[in-house]
Amino acid sequence: MDADIIIVGAGPAGLCLAKRLSGRQLKVIVLEQQNQDLLEEPQFDGREIALTQHSAKLMQDMGLWDLIDRADIAPLVNAKVIDGPSSFSMMIGHELGGRSELGWLVSNHLIRQAAWIGVQQAIAANADITLLAGEKVTAVHTDADAGSVTLASGRTLSTKLVVAADSRFSTTRRMMGIAAHMHDFGKNMLVCAMTFEKPHDFAAWEWFGYGQTLALLPMNPHPVTGAHRASAVITLPSREIETLMQMEPATFNAAVTDRFANRLGAMQLVSTRHNYPLVAVFPQRLVAQRFATVGDAAVGMHPVTAHGFNFGLLSVEALTQEIATALHTKADIGSTSLLQRYEGKQKRATLPLFWMTRLIIEIYTRDTGPAKLARQLILRVSDRLIPFKRSIARSLSGG
Helix, strand or coil: CCEEEEEECCCHHHHHHHHHHCCCCCCEEEEECCCHHHHHCCCCCCCEEEEEHHHHHHHHHCCCHHHCCHHHCEEECEEEEEECCCCCEEEECHHHHCCCCCEEEEEHHHHHHHHHHHHHHHHHHHCCEEEEECCCEEEEEECCCCEEEEECCCCEEEEEEEEECCCCCCHHHHHCCCCEEEEEEEEEEEEEEEEECCCCCCEEEEEECCCCEEEEEEECCCCCCCCEEEEEEEEEEHHHHHHHHHCCHHHHHHHHHHHCCCCCCCEEECCCCEEEEEEEEEECCCEECCEEECHHHCCECCHHHCCHHHHHHHHHHHHHHHHHHHHHCCCCCCCHHHHHHHHHHHHHHHHHHHHHHHHHHHHHCCCCHHHHHHHHHHHHHHHCCHHHHHHHHHHHHCC
């Protein structure tokens, strides 16, 4: 066989899986349709990733945490939920999670860069990973004995197990005939870094406004000016997002300051702006014959709970553990029983929160009179329920 495991997709999840599998006497091939220079030097894409304590620990275990400059890792100390124009907010304090912070915030491109470097280190140490960049997968086939992946170049690679790590809209998953529940929220997110006058105290905001949803993810102070800085996330119908994308910086600054009701003072754009469609995805199956999904290919979360990449790391760890057990017992790493155990574990970890998130979004984006009253009531009652808030804190910290 050409490889024991073929991973389709060299995003963070695919690279982390390759890194975790290295050193286990396996031959791993990673396929990526992007060119290698884009993998070596990923560009800022606007997204700040909220990592739980558990995710940070997994990255430490993989040797990736120390590959990110400490100045680029911001603590997520508290989180607050705001509804409408009210000044009231439900505060989720770090003390409810039993730590000095709920988690950590790191730019997505820095996680990608660390994962790339980590894989290069694994290749140098173990010579068991082959990364083929600029290669598009055109077909996937599996049977009881083996799997195969066909590339646009005409080359076919054989393997014991195929793993899809190629986004929530995974073409590899579709090639395997796996359908997915997709919910298009009909909105887009604009994400960018902003500086402002008032401190954020390293608290994340989730602000369910009327006609818009805003989020604020704290970053460390601006490295040049020392100004308070955060990632701003603005969710609106796509046509309104496009208008914001096209604004001159000064006009954009005024518009965002107004949308945040001047609660942070004057806000100033300090990065490029990025626009993403808001679509949540959960496949009907996470595995098939000699085939598994990880990362966003296994679950594409709405960002409101900040669990996307955390679930990706969980999938990487769960599949790695099953493969490690199979290697220890000299069992088949692509067996149906192994893949079913992985699927069950991952569904139990992700499916409840996936549907709970859908419910929260449905409730907190309705702007009718009765809905607004219900939203305010739910938030105020929830703020008094300490066990409920503690469960949220533990979820955010990965406890």
